[in-house]
Amino acid sequence: xxxxxxxxxxxxxxxxxxxxxxxxxxxxxxxxxxxxxxxxxxxxxxxxxxxxxxxxxxxxxxxxxxxxxxxxxxxxxxxxxxxxxxxxxxxxxxxxxxxxxxxxxxxxxxxxxx
Amino acid sequence: xxxxxxxxxxxxxxxxxxxxxxxxxxxxxxxxxxxxxxxxxxxxxxxxxxxxxxxxxxxxxxxxxxxxxxxxxxxxxxxxxxxxxxxxxxxxxxxxxxxxxxxxxxxxxxx
Numbered sequence: 001x002x003x004x005x006x007x008x009x010x011x012x013x014x015x016x017x018x019x020x021x022x023x024x025x026x027x028x029x030x031x032x033x034x035x036x037x038x039x040x041x042x043x044x045x046x047x048x049x050x051x052x053x054x055x056x057x058x059x060x061x062x063x064x065x066x067x068x069x070x071x072x073x074x075x076x077x078x079x080x081x082x083x084x085x086x087x088x089x090x091x092x093x094x095x096x097x098x099x100x101x102x103x104x105x106x107x108x109x110x111x112x113x114x
Numbered sequence: 115x116x117x118x119x120x121x122x123x124x125x126x127x128x129x130x131x132x133x134x135x136x137x138x139x140x141x142x143x144x145x146x147x148x149x150x151x152x153x154x155x156x157x158x159x160x161x162x163x164x165x166x167x168x169x170x171x172x173x174x175x176x177x178x179x180x181x182x183x184x185x186x187x188x189x190x191x192x193x194x195x196x197x198x199x200x201x202x203x204x205x206x207x208x209x210x211x212x213x214x215x216x217x218x219x220x221x222x223x224x225x
Contacts, residue, residue, distance in 0.1 A: 033213070042118070042202050042215035043158065056211025090157055101146055101206065103213060105157040 004093050004106035012112045013081050021076040021109045023091030032074040033103065034066060035090040043090055049074055078111075086113045117141050120203050120216035128224050133190040135219050137203030140184065144205035144214070147179055147186045152200045152218065161188070161201075193223040 005024045013019050025032050031050045035043035045058035049068035063079040072093070078085060088110050092103035119138045127133045139147075146165040150158035164170045164177040164186070176189040186205075190197055200218040207214070 035215075040217070042204075042217045045212045045214065048211050050211075058212060102148065102160050102163060103150075103158075103204075105159070107157050 004091060004104055006089075006091050006106035006109050008109055009107065010110045010112075012114060014114050015081055015083060017081050017113075018077065018079045019081060019111060021078075021089050021091075021111075023074045023076070023093075023106055025072045025074070025091075025093035026104050029093035029095050029104070030072050031094045031096060032068055032072065033092050033094070034074070034076045035092065036060075036085075037088040037090055037108070039087075046076065081113045083113050086111060115140065116216065117214045118203055118205050118216035120201075120219050122217060123220040124222055125219055126222045126224060127193050129193060129195060131193050131223075133193045133197065133221055133223070135188040135190075135201050135203075135221065137186040137188075137216055138184055139186065139203075139205040139214070141205060141207055141214065142184070143207045143209055145208050146206040147177070148204040148206065148213070149175075149177060149186075149188045150202040150204060150215075151197075152202055154199075158202055190221075193221075195223045195225050198222050 033048035034046040048056040
């Protein structure tokens with residue numbers, strides 16, 4: 001069984017730039033959600049995709065956007081990067097859409113904005 | 115006030131003792147509750163979940179849920195040094211399609 005994989009693992013951007021993070025879901029999982037985890041805090045829900053449609057969103061501005069592809073992989077795009085966007089971005093896959101329960105996390109993409 | 119509250123700790127227990135981790139939540143629409151373990155520099159991994167009032171046991175771990183009090187707990191029996199990690203409590207709202215996490219409790223098990 002293939003686990004959740006994310007890329008890149010680390011990246012450095014400057015304020016105002018744009019970034020795309022990628023995630024391959026665990027085999028058989030059709031739901032992908034993205035979380036932002038700042039140092040010393042719990043993961044904050046950004047949004048969730050089920051069968052290529054966004055079906056849940058947290059309190060993040062529109063410059064955070066995403067996609068899910070037919071193979072259930074996903075991208076997180078962040079435009080106009082701000083210093084506070086520096087964090088660990090976690091992708092989690094699960095099975096079931098809105099009924100999604102257990103989350104299986106990738107190792108994360110650590111973004112530093114200078 | 116955060117939607118999911120946890121004592122930040124650190125909580126320190128001797129090896130072999132029972133560690134008790136607590137969590138309260140404010141969203142009464144939450145139906146499922148999860149405990150994740152996160153080692154330093156790693157991603158969270160699921161320990162167990164619970165969605166019915168009462169206790170649920172899995173090996174050395176017992177989760178307890180009281181929806182009337184909006185309270186979830188995790189007991190770790192016979193604590194081992196390898197249990198030293200941050201434990202995250204999460205509440206899942208099916209209608210909103212989102213999991214809300216607390217900031218975690220850091221547990222240290224001393225040999």
